[in-house]
Amino acid sequence: MNNQNETVSTELLEILGLTRWPFNVVPDPESDLIWADRKELLIQIQRTLRRISAYSPSTLHLLWAAFGAGKTHTLLFFKQLAVNNKNNQIFTIYTALPRGSRSFVDIYQAIIRGIQTDRILEIYQVIRRNPETMKKIESEMYDSAQDLKQVLEALYVGSDIMKQTARKWLLADPSLTRQEINNASLPTKIKNTDDALNAISFLTRLILASGYFRVLIMIDEFQRAGRLRKDIKNEINAGLRTYFNNCPNRLSLILSFSFGSASDIPHYLSRELQDTAESQVITIPSLDYTQASEFLNDLISSVKSPKTEQVIEKDVIPYIIRYVQDKGVMKARALIKVCSTVFSEGAMDLADGLISSISKKYVDELLSRLELIIDDKEDE
Amino acid sequence: MAHFEFEKNRSEIVVITPERYQGYDLIDIRIRIKTKNGEWVLTRKGITLNIDQIPELINGLEWALQQPCEESPESESSPLLTKQEEDELASCAYEILKKHGIDVHWDTAELMVLKKPGMNKYNKWHLHYVLATRRELFKPTGSGCFKAI
Numbered sequence: 001m002n003n004q005n006e007t008v009s010t011e012l013l014e015i016l017g018l019t020r021w022p023f024n025v026v027p028d029p030e031s032d033l034i035w036a037d038r039k040e041l042l043i044q045i046q047r048t049l050r051r052i053s054a055y056s057p058s059t060l061h062l063l064w065a066a067f068g069a070g071k072t073h074t075l076l077f078f079k080q081l082a083v084n085n086k087n088n089q090i091f092t093i094y095t096a097l098p099r100g101s102r103s104f105v106d107i108y109q110a111i112i113r114g115i116q117t118d119r120i121l122e123i124y125q126v127i128r129r130n131p132e133t134m135k136k137i138e139s140e141m142y143d144s145a146q147d148l149k150q151v152l153e154a155l156y157v158g159s160d161i162m163k164q165t166a167r168k169w170l171l172a173d174p175s176l177t178r179q180e181i182n183n184a185s186l187p188t189k190i191k192n193t194d195d196a197l198n199a200i201s202f203l204t205r206l207i208l209a210s211g212y213f214r215v216l217i218m219i220d221e222f223q224r225a226g227r228l229r230k231d232i233k234n235e236i237n238a239g240l241r242t243y244f245n246n247c248p249n250r251l252s253l254i255l256s257f258s259f260g261s262a263s264d265i266p267h268y269l270s271r272e273l274q275d276t277a278e279s280q281v282i283t284i285p286s287l288d289y290t291q292a293s294e295f296l297n298d299l300i301s302s303v304k305s306p307k308t309e310q311v312i313e314k315d316v317i318p319y320i321i322r323y324v325q326d327k328g329v330m331k332a333r334a335l336i337k338v339c340s341t342v343f344s345e346g347a348m349d350l351a352d353g354l355i356s357s358i359s360k361k362y363v364d365e366l367l368s369r370l371e372l373i374i375d376d377k378e379d380e
Numbered sequence: 381m382a383h384f385e386f387e388k389n390r391s392e393i394v395v396i397t398p399e400r401y402q403g404y405d406l407i408d409i410r411i412r413i414k415t416k417n418g419e420w421v422l423t424r425k426g427i428t429l430n431i432d433q434i435p436e437l438i439n440g441l442e443w444a445l446q447q448p449c450e451e452s453p454e455s456e457s458s459p460l461l462t463k464q465e466e467d468e469l470a471s472c473a474y475e476i477l478k479k480h481g482i483d484v485h486w487d488t489a490e491l492m493v494l495k496k497p498g499m500n501k502y503n504k505w506h507l508h509y510v511l512a513t514r515r516e517l518f519k520p521t522g523s524g525c526f527k528a529i
Binding site for chain 1: 479483484485488492523524
């Protein structure tokens, strides 16, 4: 059950004949995501997934979307496909570039938060049962392996306080004090890009050695890098490039961007990262009328029942699409926002007996009465 | 008292306050810092000017915005833009940032704008000046970032 279902009551869903609420502006990573329309994009995603599950070289993918066109939804859907991938298991991490990043350490923290320390512990438990594998990783990355092993041991067998300190260490928590580190007999904390790179490279090898075929890291909102000073942006680019070099096989990174034109992506990446990236950018442009219509029909058809067609008249969806089109913001998010308002208001009016069905006339009156803000250039 | 403030860094804020002291109309520009207790307090670091001197301060700042920030004090002054050049650069930057749609640091704007044909005669300081002063076209969004209005 997704979060939106908790705010849209079962009674209102029943009135509309819906099995669940399909109009979530912010996709819920815990729910089963629906793929609506955009068949070419779906094929592109499926082919990318097939490729990264079949070949071992590390890959860097770029994804660009027009504002509100469904970038985060696409990434989370990709994650859902990757997690359920039967052929080769893919360890998938979704995170977003933190606002106001100061160095690669911020990216490291975001990735570790995306993995969660409990999962790291589970992975370590698997490796710990296989000393040969651990020896191999240690021989490849001697210094960082020793430090990380100490931290993971504390996380596994330490007291509660030691475990808490080990968690803070892994998360590069700036509040971690020297006293806490000494008490838990842990190595010096992660404080710069090199430390963070050693740690993330070691953890990536650890995950792969535990049986996963590939580690896939999605960094959403990478356009935030454009708000950083050149030296910080370069440092983050160099950090990503070094991470990539440290893991030449079975690592995939997806960097996603949302701004006016995909042609602006190169301004956000160093020459080295641009050269590393796959030549084909995954693009999600704005919708035209037909695509918008298929998008909403797909969205509703996955959750509707025969009752839905009785209470929502046929010309309502085309009317909503034209309304959004007239506002000049033909985007998946704008359509979802308007539908969410129309159908939640409509369900309440149906429940109160004020209307017997949601008609074009009803929607027209409703939308002219409400001040809908739908042109949201996100990430403000 | 009414004031305008902006973040200098994570622990310091610049506070600008118009005030009247012993019959003089003044503008006080001062640093406010965060203490260990988490409270914000004004420091002695700052300057108080009579409002008659503020236009000269603004002139000075506008001149400085067009100058290269160099380590060597002997660096030569950057040639100032003519009105025509300023308009040309502002118009090109506006078109590019408007199409881009989101705010960017002027470092990124430099990559976008100065690589365009005909724009290589300008330098990054000229671009910064244009972004910072053409308020009818560009909105500063903090930490060196600008967005086309």
